[in-house]
Amino acid sequence: MNRPSKPARLLRLLPVLLLLTLPACSGEGGRPAVDPGNPQVPAGDLVIKAATSLPPGQSGLVTVAGLAQGQLTGAPGDYGEHVDDQRLPYWSFEFKDGTLGKKPGQATVPKDGVEIYYDDFGVPIIYAETVRDVYFGMGYAAAQQRLFLMDAARRLARGTLAALAGCGSVPDDIAARVQTYTEAEYMAQFERLSPAAKESVLGLVDGANAYISELSLDAPNLPAEYVVLTSMPEPFSVADVAAEGVLITRSVAAEGGNEFSNIKMLQGLQAQYGDEEGLQRFLDLVWDDDPKAVTTVPASEGTFSNQDTPSGGREAVFRNVAAWAATLPDTVWKGVGTGDSAVPCTNGLPGLPVASAAKSGMRKLSAAEAAAAQQRVDDVLKSLREFRIHHGSFAFAVAGKLTRDGGALLVSEPQLGYSYPTQLWEVEIHGAGLHARGSTVPGLPAVGIGYTNDVAWGLTTGYSKTVDSFIETICSNAQQTDAICAANQYFHQGVWKDMDCRSESVAYRPAPQGLPVGPAIYSEDYEVCRTVHGPIVARDDEAGLARSLAYFMWDRELDNIEGVQAWSRATNAQEFIAATSKVSWNENVTYATREGDIGYIHPGYFPRRHPQADQRFPTPGDGSRDWVGVVPFSQMPQVHNPAQGYLANWNNKPAVGWFDGEGLGSTSRPGGHNQRVTSILDQLAGAENLTYADLFTIERTAGTHDHRLRDFRPLLSEWYARQVDALSETERAAMEMILDWDGLAFGPNIDLEDENATDAPVATIFGALVQSFREALFADLRGIIIDADAEADAQNHDAFHRMQGVGSHVFDHSVMDNLILRVLYPEFSGLTARVDYLDGQDPDALIHAVLQDALSTLAQTYGTGNPPSVAELDQFRRVHPRSEIGNLTGVVGPSSTMPYLDRGSWIHVWAAEKP
Numbered sequence: 001m002n003r004p005s006k007p008a009r010l011l012r013l014l015p016v017l018l019l020l021t022l023p024a025c026s027g028e029g030g031r032p033a034v035d036p037g038n039p040q041v042p043a044g045d046l047v048i049k050a051a052t053s054l055p056p057g058q059s060g061l062v063t064v065a066g067l068a069q070g071q072l073t074g075a076p077g078d079y080g081e082h083v084d085d086q087r088l089p090y091w092s093f094e095f096k097d098g099t100l101g102k103k104p105g106q107a108t109v110p111k112d113g114v115e116i117y118y119d120d121f122g123v124p125i126i127y128a129e130t131v132r133d134v135y136f137g138m139g140y141a142a143a144q145q146r147l148f149l150m151d152a153a154r155r156l157a158r159g160t161l162a163a164l165a166g167c168g169s170v171p172d173d174i175a176a177r178v179q180t181y182t183e184a185e186y187m188a189q190f191e192r193l194s195p196a197a198k199e200s201v202l203g204l205v206d207g208a209n210a211y212i213s214e215l216s217l218d219a220p221n222l223p224a225e226y227v228v229l230t231s232m233p234e235p236f237s238v239a240d241v242a243a244e245g246v247l248i249t250r251s252v253a254a255e256g257g258n259e260f261s262n263i264k265m266l267q268g269l270q271a272q273y274g275d276e277e278g279l280q281r282f283l284d285l286v287w288d289d290d291p292k293a294v295t296t297v298p299a300s301e302g303t304f305s306n307q308d309t310p311s312g313g314r315e316a317v318f319r320n321v322a323a324w325a326a327t328l329p330d331t332v333w334k335g336v337g338t339g340d341s342a343v344p345c346t347n348g349l350p351g352l353p354v355a356s357a358a359k360s361g362m363r364k365l366s367a368a369e370a371a372a373a374q375q376r377v378d379d380v381l382k383s384l385r386e387f388r389i390h391h392g393s394f395a396f397a398v399a400g401k402l403t404r405d406g407g408a409l410l411v412s413e414p415q416l417g418y419s420y421p422t423q424l425w426e427v428e429i430h431g432a433g434l435h436a437r438g439s440t441v442p443g444l445p446a447v448g449i450g451y452t453n454d455v456a457w458g459l460t461t462g463y464s465k466t467v468d469s470f471i472e473t474i475c476s477n478a479q480q481t482d483a484i485c486a487a488n489q490y491f492h493q494g495v496w497k498d499m500d501c502r503s504e505s506v507a508y509r510p511a512p513q514g515l516p517v518g519p520a521i522y523s524e525d526y527e528v529c530r531t532v533h534g535p536i537v538a539r540d541d542e543a544g545l546a547r548s549l550a551y552f553m554w555d556r557e558l559d560n561i562e563g564v565q566a567w568s569r570a571t572n573a574q575e576f577i578a579a580t581s582k583v584s585w586n587e588n589v590t591y592a593t594r595e596g597d598i599g600y601i602h603p604g605y606f607p608r609r610h611p612q613a614d615q616r617f618p619t620p621g622d623g624s625r626d627w628v629g630v631v632p633f634s635q636m637p638q639v640h641n642p643a644q645g646y647l648a649n650w651n652n653k654p655a656v657g658w659f660d661g662e663g664l665g666s667t668s669r670p671g672g673h674n675q676r677v678t679s680i681l682d683q684l685a686g687a688e689n690l691t692y693a694d695l696f697t698i699e700r701t702a703g704t705h706d707h708r709l710r711d712f713r714p715l716l717s718e719w720y721a722r723q724v725d726a727l728s729e730t731e732r733a734a735m736e737m738i739l740d741w742d743g744l745a746f747g748p749n750i751d752l753e754d755e756n757a758t759d760a761p762v763a764t765i766f767g768a769l770v771q772s773f774r775e776a777l778f779a780d781l782r783g784i785i786i787d788a789d790a791e792a793d794a795q796n797h798d799a800f801h802r803m804q805g806v807g808s809h810v811f812d813h814s815v816m817d818n819l820i821l822r823v824l825y826p827e828f829s830g831l832t833a834r835v836d837y838l839d840g841q842d843p844d845a846l847i848h849a850v851l852q853d854a855l856s857t858l859a860q861t862y863g864t865g866n867p868p869s870v871a872e873l874d875q876f877r878r879v880h881p882r883s884e885i886g887n888l889t890g891v892v893g894p895s896s897t898m899p900y901l902d903r904g905s906w907i908h909v910w911a912a913e914k915p
Contacts, residue, residue: 139207400596407912413904
């Protein structure tokens, strides 16, 4: 008798399995908070105190049984153990004990010499003797808790996602192949590592594969994603780990290559206002250096430069580059190397309108079932395409001179959004000179962000531009016909050169009824080419132009393994600084030591650009403006033990004199007088005798307040003093509420489970006022389209949304807000507005009109009188924003929402303090 394959049989059974009623694996996990001040490890006359939080939970393992139970009850905790047990404590501002060196319960022993203990929240604590065994334990535990996430990241990195999920991800796969490396190149990077670093990678691979070997299609711990996708996890290789390292390094710590957004905005401004005024408005919106911008390195501690100033000045360079960039065709903006290519199939098969279910060994699905299957796969692809660690993070440190006991203090909060599971994974390791706890991306051999008994460190995305677009002159079709040059040649330094080209074949699975099934039997072939600058991502052979992406850390991404692992061995500031000098990525590093030292470093491989280049636009690829060198580590922005005794970074400008990047909305945007980091700096300024307990208050305050109030308050206060007699009773009442407000933008009485919970009227009124300022001065930016293809993504679609964009930081100062204050409160900025945005209007009159507009808008929204009475102001209560906690992979698992907080999605609080 012919029997369908085991994957097909499981697919048939899946609807039944999902309806099974099984006992819950775990409850909601709302356990009491562990006392975060429980010291365990002596460190001289001080002890190390540490607390951590990883919402919503440690584990990403959802089995078929867990999926069935979770869908039956709807309780996130029922999907699996430790899937959801840190969500409610986090939103209640509770932490779990994070002190090092415990051995809770009975050890799991996956091989001789490796012991893995799990604490009450599922965090693996690994003990081993050798480097290879330490990382064997890490690989085994990571696969146990995050196998599908590791697999997805590996496939995204290698360009093999279509071999799992079907042809819908072929465009993403070819983009990955274009922009990264071949198998041989990954292995060459690996071979350059030190013996210890090599051992760590080999151990991680061995550990992950040891766990995979324990799984089968019938294994109770098989992640349900594989059942849904009728697949099994494949063994990991060294090249897989290297590729994932490149993916994460590029996603979190490399910025650039998006210069065409600036070209489109400049073109739109010039079309609307004329060439000169459009150029002046662009410079107001996308400045490269405000000398009064808030920085992490205090101005008194030094300035840092990342580009030489030519004799003619930066504006002359800008004008020259902008005039050239405006001539570039859109055809070199997007291409197969950016993921902008056609999906090579219809209804899951190449060139076929409808596939036969009989060929797949499956029963024919109904139209509704097929549509549901296709939707599941579409959700998978959407979620996996969006898997990028690219959000915002903060870290701050206090030196021993300002603490009660002389040891340093540190808080680190990477902000990657919330999801089931999280993008970061918590782990603790002991052995071979390594004793550290922290978070990492599962599948990478290091404690990326964390602490030891001597040193703690935090990472925040640096956002300095390390990726440039070079516009290559390539041999056009006409030139090939005239035999001037040959196909796949480009002009550089006066001669035609051959590109480095190869063929890449992207395999994909058939999906005859919407759901991928069987092996990856189809493929598409693509030609991948590079110039001396880097991979070509878009080309126009008719015009004879192409765009290549130049990564300054090209072929050096794995250097980060050496530096990051060395952090876990550092015993003092000097050793930590030496370790940081080895990293190639641009991640801000803030550190603190048991001895009381603190510091901040903006590290990585950074190019010294040609004096005639401008970071905001592409660069000609003819060789005339190639990079002219590297900024040495000693000249990268950094400060150690600053006189003020504290440091903080929240992705803000690193130092005075350091040029900002492309000026994109919420990432490498230009730095201004105010930014969210001031919510931390203001709390630290003037503080003394700080303790471990104080850290929790500081981080909670920073995460729950409106960062915009700080700089708007002086403007509004001075205006109110001048105009109070001219205001109505309601206007005076509204202004007095704002001027007396402490900035709390959370509640103050938020019910965590109530999706309609509201904020205070004053928070609502202030938020509306800021938005009215934006509309009054810059509403016409809505008509300037930056990317017509991004209509669903407002922040990238038009100039207005781009310049008011703050990413996931709802109450942060935007580029637009800084420009509003430059116009209305000039002393706040180190720059002068180039255009009269008031159009001759009296500033006081404009502010009054803005206040009236805000109150009128609120009256319409909340159904009060217009204008509202003083009593009716109490009805202005916005629904507090909610943060989505969706399923990261889009395949299985819970989803929910929780009140918005501007806090880390993994937190560690660390102190060297007396018991």
